[in-house]
Amino acid sequence: MQIVLAPMEGVVDHLMREMLTQIGGYDLCITEFIRVVDQKLPARVFTRLCPELLQGGKTRAGTPVRVQLLGQEPHWLAENAARAVELGSPGVDLNFGCPAKAVNKSRGGAVLLKETETLYQIVKTVREAVPSNFPVSAKIRLGYEDTSLAIANAAAIAEAGASSLAIHARTKSDGYRPPAYWPWIAKIKQQVTIPIIANGEIWNAEQALLCQQQSDCTDIMLGRGALAMPNLAQHIRQGKPPLPWLAVLELLMRYSEFEIAGDKGKYYANRVKQWFSYLKLQYPEAQSLFSQLRLLTKSRDILTLLQQQLPSKP
Known part of the structure; x- marks a missing residue:
């Protein structure tokens, strides 16, 4: 079994990847997406989002980190994919699953699931631009409004030369509403020959096993569940x-200290609030603490509040 940490935009940044991979259990991380429009981006864009490129393309725990690209122009995606690998990314991932309205409106992410031929051309062009010893993976949903193109899209991506395909078992219209339709992944898997990674609604070990059984996949990708339970x-x-909650508090304080050192300010405050929105699904303590934390806008104030939650020393 391979376990991949999902590319969650707005919360799984390099600090989160550091902490979760230090806890252990992950075989691969995918970055938040780099938006590609009509140019070859400078190296600093890649290293800002994926500083792991400066340390061999891995977290300090040794987990590989693959750069993810989002866009709709095959040529420019290929140019930037080649650059990502040159900079040290151990492969490239292509985002065809992002459900965000702003992204879809600019013809990126899940909206491309309406365009099977475009998916094929993007993957084919990127695959030709990236040396054959580097994987080119992709992530999709079951469709945009429905599942009518699910099998065709997956087959096009496979035929274009993708190394593997992660499937979030919901359509864009489904959003994140349960359930995840894992049996649909099994239908797709019967039609394609590349490795498939199952994703969606995995919050604990029991659901992971059920997902594997219903999707007929050994490999899984963890997203929101990994934030709700950091050692998922x-x-x-x-x-x-x-x-235990005390260990989670210590992780939160480490995260805040990293951000204060980088002077991220409001950036950190927003991200830790997003993290709490998942933690409170697993920890009652996070639920009660969030009512205080959500009013704070400075990372130092958040750190102080977290420190106050620690048991007093005798």
């Missing part, structure tokens, strides 16, 4: 219990 990968692999 180990919970699935080794049956470890969820991290």
